[in-house]
Structures are given as C-alpha cells and as structure tokens.
Amino acid sequence: MEATMDAIITQFLSQVEGRNGRPFSHNTLAAYRRDLAQFRSFVVEQGATTWGIESAALLDFRQWLRERDFALATQARKLAAVKSFFNYLASAGLIPNNPAAALTGPHVDHAPPQTVAAADLGAVLAAAGDGGGPEALRDRAMLALLCSTGLRASEMVALDLVHLNVDARAVTCVRSRRQDTHLRFDDEVAADLSTYLGEGRPLLEQRPGEAALFLNHRGGRLSRQGFWLIVKAIARAAGVEATVNPRTLRHTAATGMVRRNRDLTQVQADLGHASPASTRVYAHVAVQQRGEAGGEVAELSG
Known part of the structure; x- marks a missing residue:
C-alpha cells in the first residue's frame, strides 16, 4: 500500500514539473519530494494505508513539526507542500474531500535577500x-x-x-x-x-x-x-x-x-x-x- 501512496506522490511531482503556467524549479521539486516522503512516513506510522485521511492527521503532523523544533520557515514549507499535494488529489478526484482545505502554517517574516558589497x-x-x-x-x-x-x-x-x-x-x-x-x-x-x-x-x-x-x-x-x-x-x-x-x-x-x-x-x-x-x-x-x-x-x- 505504501508503494501506491509513493506512486501518487510521483504522479503529483510529475504533474507540477511539467505544467505550463508556473513549473517548479528543480530545488523546489526536490524539497517537495523530501517533505512529502516525510509526511507519508508519518501518516503510515499512524495507520494510514491510502491518501483518504482525515484533517486530524494533518493537524497531528503540524504539531509534530512544532514539537521537533523545526525552523518556522521549514515548517511553513513542509505544510505548503502537503497542502499543494492534497489540492492536487482533490482536483484530480483521487480523494472525496480535501482534508487540507483549512490547513495553515506558521507566519514567517522573510528577511530581505543578503547581497555582497x-x-x-x-x-x-x-x-x-x-x-x-x-x-x-x-x-x-x-x-x-x-x-x-x-x-x-x-x-x-x-x-x-x-x-x-x-x-x-x-x-x-x-x-x-x-x-x-x-x-x-x-x-x-x-x-x-x-x-x-x-x-x-x-x-x-x-x-x-x-x-x-x-x-x-x-x-x-x-x-x-x-x-x-x-x-x-x-x-x-x-x-x-x-x-x-x-x-x-x-x-x-x-x-x-x-x-x-x-x-x-x-x-x-x-x-x-x-x-x-x-x-x-x-x-x-x-x-x-x-x-x-x-x-x-x-x-x-x-
């Protein structure tokens, strides 16, 4: 069953890589792949066998990230990957309801990019x-x-x-x-x-x-x-x-x-x-x- 869940992640990544509007960069795709693999491991450990999970599982994952002291920017990125993934699953009709519809991440104040004098x-x-x-x-x-x-x-x-x-x-x-x-x-x-x-x-x-x-x-x-x-x-x-x-x-x-x-x-x-x-x-x-x-x-x- 995990293989099927992994296959759907691969399908999602292939879809966003090849889209015409705003294709993701290689770095973003690599980060999404890592983040979604981590999320998949988390929900499987909680007993999930398909991506048809409840919103409570996503809230548990958000709390899990907080408890492990991930940087706020890292938490925000991981949750954004999860939200984007479930948006895709819902739009593709692969799940009946979108459990991530109301999922929010931490507010991150972005520092201006650092340049070299x-x-x-x-x-x-x-x-x-x-x-x-x-x-x-x-x-x-x-x-x-x-x-x-x-x-x-x-x-x-x-x-x-x-x-x-x-x-x-x-x-x-x-x-x-x-x-x-x-x-x-x-x-x-x-x-x-x-x-x-x-x-x-x-x-x-x-x-x-x-x-x-x-x-x-x-x-x-x-x-x-x-x-x-x-x-x-x-x-x-x-x-x-x-x-x-x-x-x-x-x-x-x-x-x-x-x-x-x-x-x-x-x-x-x-x-x-x-x-x-x-x-x-x-x-x-x-x-x-x-x-x-x-x-x-x-x-x-x-």
Whole structure:
C-alpha cells in the first residue's frame, strides 16, 4: 500500500514539473519530494494505508513539526507542500474531500535577500583567478557567469557544453522539461569562459565526450556541494568576512539586474521565479541600496 501512496506522490511531482503556467524549479521539486516522503512516513506510522485521511492527521503532523523544533520557515514549507499535494488529489478526484482545505502554517517574516558589497565582490572575483591552473580558470568562469546571469548553483553545475554559445554570448538554462531560459552575458564573461574552455577544461577532462560544462578534479561533473565549497574557499582566500556563497551572489546579481532598470517581468523570467513577488523583493533591496548610497554622498558633500 505504501508503494501506491509513493506512486501518487510521483504522479503529483510529475504533474507540477511539467505544467505550463508556473513549473517548479528543480530545488523546489526536490524539497517537495523530501517533505512529502516525510509526511507519508508519518501518516503510515499512524495507520494510514491510502491518501483518504482525515484533517486530524494533518493537524497531528503540524504539531509534530512544532514539537521537533523545526525552523518556522521549514515548517511553513513542509505544510505548503502537503497542502499543494492534497489540492492536487482533490482536483484530480483521487480523494472525496480535501482534508487540507483549512490547513495553515506558521507566519514567517522573510528577511530581505543578503547581497555582497561591491568591494567584496571585486575581491572575490580577483581571487578566483589566482594560480592560473585549470581549476582556477574554471572557478573564475563560473563566478563570472553566476554574477552576470544569477543562475542557481544547481543550474550552474547542471550546464552541459551544448548549453553554452560563447560566440552568441548566451547560455541556455534547462529549468524544467518544458522551460528553457536563454540568458545573455557580456564580452568579459565570454573571455573568461573561452579561457576555461581552451586552457582549463581540456586539462580536467578525463573521459572523452564528457557532457558537463564544469568539471571537478576527477573529470566528472562538479556537484552543487562542491561549487558551494569552492565559492566559500575563494571568499576566505580573498579575506572577505561577509557571507559569500552561490546564494548571496545570485541575490547580488538579481539586485544588479533591477538596479540597471531592467523590466521586472524579464528579470523574473531570467531568474526562474514562479511568482513575480519573489522578483519584486529585489526591487525593494535596490531602492534601499540607492537610498544608502545617497546618504553616503550627502555625508561626503557636507
């Protein structure tokens, strides 16, 4: 019976991944898969054999999350996954009633996205090319591309050679089975990528025909965790004490897009946001940064 419950979860995830309107990102799908597997284990332990459960089981799960001191944001995400799942089951006619119709999660105050100061960003980019070896060339190319496009770490390491067109100054990000996003970059980024492709990647490649664009020291595809470790190590080497990782660099790139007066709809598409509200957050950060910069100018002028 558990296998049937798991099969329905897989069916739900396939449906939301392939929908045309607002397909979920790979990271969101992975989180939903983990959260729903945890919820399935919980209700099975309570005696459930199908998804036709009562609302009391969902309230018990919500209480279970609270008692285990999960962060409020984590609780909210898990309950949102459960609610979305049952909305799907009800709309598909797989259950007679929706037990999650009135389910609510904790209120979460979202902090503004953390960005990297211009001086720190410059130091990190400079340190990325230190050494000149193949891994340094790779790191420089990855950081330059990230800061230009705002790619997620998972999207960066998923890139294949066929996704990159240096001559056209463009890279294709495959965000779902039905959504490819074409992102542009400038000549400076193109130069870093060309150097890596010509002088770095051939020294890292160990298996002819390897599809991955960015390779690790064993010649395979660089992992998301590996990329995070690389970025943090470069920041330490640069002497930057502020938080620098692929996420804060993505936030920095996104804020820069908005500050350059780019259309928010286009920024939303480039960043792969399902909701425009996620993109508007960067507009607020950009306005705040402009205000701080204006204050500094006023102080200097005085």
